[in-house]
């Protein structure tokens with residue numbers, strides 16, 4: 001490879017994306033270079049727009065326009081009011097559940113799991129979940145964390161954090177394949193996991 005700093009920098013950046021190593025990063029960079037006007041120009045524009053305008057909500061963790069202020073009573077950018085919150089690890093999980101059309105309600109995106117490497121418990125949006133549940137007239141919290149050790153530890157920790165609330169807490173059905181991450185499940189498996197979710201707290205209404 002020629003010694004062009006800009007190209008090297010781009011290869012390094014693209015190699016950091018999920019599933020891509022230096023080899024595929026180089027292929028992507030070549031594709032971009034060969035399509036300056038069709039790819040590089042619009043992509044640079046869209047990336048700049050996303051950086052400027054979109055961020056994660058500090059309360060519920062969903063993506064929102066930066067200009068939208070979040071507060072506990074008006075956290076979701078939705079007109080409709082719901083009485084359920086579905087708690088997931090990542091935005092990709094939210095997207096899978098949304099596209100399967102099996103759930104209508106709020107989402108709460110933790111931003112990881114308690115024991116993921118490099119994850120600090122205080123960075124996960126658990127305190128704000130408890131606050132949402134208490135302030136937003138929520139009837140049911142659905143824990144849709146992965147069927148991994150980390151996901152289940154996180155679900156248990158959330159259940160414990162909500163022990164002073166009378167909200168009903170449910171967990172997706174055990175039929176989830178062990179190690180199954182929500183974003184990788186097919187719609188059928190997700191559907192039955194939601195339909196057969198079980199109540200896991202005793203102090204529910």
Ligand SMILES: [Zn+2]
Pocket residue numbers: 057058059060061062070075076
């Ligand atoms: Zn929010």
